[in-house]
Amino acid sequence: MRTLIILAIILITLLTLLTKGQTSNITYEAGSSVDVGANADVCADQILINGSWSGSGTICLGALPVTLLSFTASVANRVDVVLTWQTGVELNNSGFDVERRVDKDGSSWEKTGFAQGSGTTNEPVTYTFTNKKLQTGSYKYRLKQIDYNGSYEYFELESAITIQPPNTFALGQNYPNPSNPKSKIEYEIPLKGKVHISLYNLLGQEILTLVNEIKDAGYYTAEFDGSNLASGVYFYRFISDGFTSTKKMLLVK
Secondary structure, eight states, X not given: OHHHHHHHHHHHHHHHHHHHTOOSEEEOOTTOOOOTTTOTTOEESEEEETTEEEOOSOEEGGGOOEEEEEEEEXXXXXXXXXXXXXXXXXXXXXXXXXXXXXXXXXXXXXXXXXXEEEEEESSOEEEEEEEOSOOSEEEEEEEEEEETTSOEEEEEOSSOEEEOOOSSOEEOOOBSSSBSSEEEEEEEESSSEEEXXXXXXXXXXXXXXXXXXXXXXXXXXXXXXXXTSOSEXXXXXXEETTEEEEEEEEEOO
């Protein structure tokens, strides 16, 4: 009787292990798909991809692993944040949502873009994403890595990155120029103050106000729409805190 009891315990244990799918070597070839919903408890020490074993410790298929080797950020053109990250191993990786939030209490994460993943690979892959034309301030970034089955995990940038305010006042040339009939005008202010941008005709008459408000220090873009104006030469003038700049624009319709 005692022998039968021992055998029953061993049998139950084996059946439990088989049901959970425990194994030390699970092989998935590149390009294959894995139903992790049906194998959420399957774990392995390593996973074979394209003939090479990847991973160490316990890897569970309930959250398909993406090994992130690095995640960095830099500022380009004074107002663009360039994110760069590299993966070592990817399994069923659909891609990365790029999320950003202002670095202050109470701010929430928002999606700013998406980078397509590489599916399944054990080759290093480098990704780059540029978040353009940001206002002055400090920002935090994170990646939401998403599997094809909808599972996801987050990778957050270690430190916040800061867009510094401009050093001087500046007014850019409208683009495109000639305007037909819309264009944009970029300008910079190094400190908070009143900003006034107006459009004038050749007689020096003010015919349109583009900006007339108090702005924080930063980088801005004014929108010009000449749909209701006649084709010709115009001038726009920028005034803020004693600084004045005037440029010519051509409107062609």
